[in-house]
Amino acid sequence: MIPVQGYEGRTLAILGLGRSGRTAARALAVGGASVVAWDDGPAGRAAAEAEGIPLRDLSREGAFAGIDALIVSPGIPHLYPQPHPAIAAAWEAGVPVDNDIGLFFRSIAQADWADLAVAPKVVAVTGSNGKSTTAALLHHVLTEAGRESQLAGNIGRGVLDIEPPGSGGVVVLELSSYQTDLARSLTPDVGVFTNLTPDHLDRHGGLGGYFAAKRRLFAEGGPDRCVIGVDEPEGRYLANQMVEGLGDDRLIRVSSGRKLTGGWSVFARKGFLSEYRKGRQTGSIDLRDIPGLPGAHNHQNACAAYAVARTMGLAPRVIEEGFRSYPGLPHRSQLVADRDGVRWVNDSKATNVDSALKALQAFDRIRWICGGLAKEGGLGGLLPAAGAVVKAYVIGREAEAFATELRGVEAEVCTTMARAVQRAAEEARPGEVVLLAPAAASFDQYDSFEKRGDDFAALVDAIT
Incomplete structure (x- = not known):
């Protein structure tokens, strides 16, 4: 578990007692904070009571007296189509609102990191489609290559439920727009944007709000490296904002279906993945007969995972071996x-x-x-x-x-x-x-x- 830092001796409220809410309560307690919590459903409240988490109806008047922050589960609307009454009450009381992703990023760096030979890294993957496969594929490739890797977020374990990473360890997060929209701290080492298509529009007040929620991972997170799918205008806009020019290798552009020129790029055409850097091809993989990655959409996911793996120092041959042993995800092709x-x-x-x-x-x-x-x-x-x-x-x-x-x-x-x-x-x-x-x-x-x-x-x- 990742102990939450910065709230020792303080009291926080948690709204929503599903997996992420109960894990946040435990991680806060390990970090020395006190917790009260609420869930609109009786099942959630019963699960919290079974774990000894004190309950408080956060929609009642005066509920935020003595509360230092409110931690909200991702499924709860905080702005559109309308804010949950407890969130509106926290605003009125001047109580900061955050989520478990924000707690994770403010707490992941532990005091013993100075003693590690190689600092751990966090890779955060967002986008409309393919983020689960991209994150799982990257995690698989890293693990098969002998690198310590943990998969968390929207897939795998809750972000605060993982073990503190060791020397050279990698944490791969899949993050939805619900998670990136509210997190007060977003500091990944590598940020990945797969693509953008209309989804969750009621929750974000339209397509612009939905894209803005994804964009926060980059604009406010400031990752050291960005891997960005550029097959839609939003991706091209985001890629343009993150670099000073084509020679800036902090950005790797990704495409499925067209050749990219200039800078560092990874693209797939007719089933073949190609990596280009500084005008030269530096790697290639034939994806056509890889059973766990059928179709152009999975080839885009493969390009994104490949690009991140290259930033971690893996050779193309090693990445291809990981691709070929990838079993695929349930319910995804x-x-x-x-x-x-x-x-x-x-x-x-x-x-x-x-x-x-x-x-x-x-x-x-x-x-x-x-x-x-x-x-x-x-x-x-x-x-x-x-x-x-x-x-x-x-x-x-x-x-x-x-x-x-x-x-x-x-x-x-x-x-x-x-x-x-x-x-x-x-x-x-x-x-x-x-x-x-x-x-x-x-x-x-x-x-x-x-x-x-x-x-x-x-x-x-x-x-x-």
Whole structure:
């Protein structure tokens, strides 16, 4: 555990008692602070009471008397669409509001770091899509290369729950916009921006607010090195702001689909990763036959992970070995079965149109299981990949409405996952892929995209 520094003998309040909230309470206590906490749900309060964490309703008048700071869990709105009443009360009381990411960055440097031969480093990965795969892939490559690495944040363990890193250790964090938006301290050694597509717009007051939350990691964090995807205007804007010119090697630009010129760059074209520095090619990897990284979207993730690994001193050959042994993440282009010439792929994490489009573009001859709680903007963005779809099997409570938006795609309304898997199994032919890429949230039928993906995998296992 990372003991929180700077609050010894002081009292902090915690709002939200899920994984991050309870871990923050323990880390604060280890650091010598006192804690009170609240959760709007009875289950969260019960879990806190079981751990001996004192409860206080932070929405009540006078609740912030004697409180030095409020620590907020990432799922709780602090500005849009409207601030939680407890956060508004903290503002009125003049109490600083932070989150566990802010506590982590102010506490990660321990007193014994001066005695370490090589100072530890923190890599923070953000973006709309691919950040989980990029972070997990980098962690895998580092571990396979014999480097001490810990994976935390939105993936793996809570940021304060990891062990203090040793000499030369690396902490790889996946950070969402909910986390970067509020953290009062953001000081990664390497910052990674994968890409930007519309998501969480209600939480950030629009696309500009969403990008601003991501940009804080760089503009306020001031990382020593930046790895930035430049396939969207926001990435190109951010990359331009972080350097003095093309010769500034504090920046590594990343692209999937086009060659980059000038400066330090890593890009993938037609399945081949290339690294260029000072006008010369310094590394390359054939990504086409790496099973854990199918499709152009995963090639972009590979480029970002490769770039960070190069800043850590790893050779291209060592990185490629790590890529080839990477097993992939559950629910992200995960091969769950290969039977009678038909591949079954679980990409339940494709909860928006852009991520589903990238999943569709990774395969040919697709029997596509899709649907769920649709997000704003409609499904028009999926049409460029419609030619690869043999047939769609639509699930969700609003399956009929979802199916009508799939113009030019043969679609069958199945409503349930069980029916969709059954129908796809009956109709799939050798050489085809049955792909779960919902392009929608799961909450109309499942508690999470993980539960949805697990259901798909279990049904496929039963059939195959």
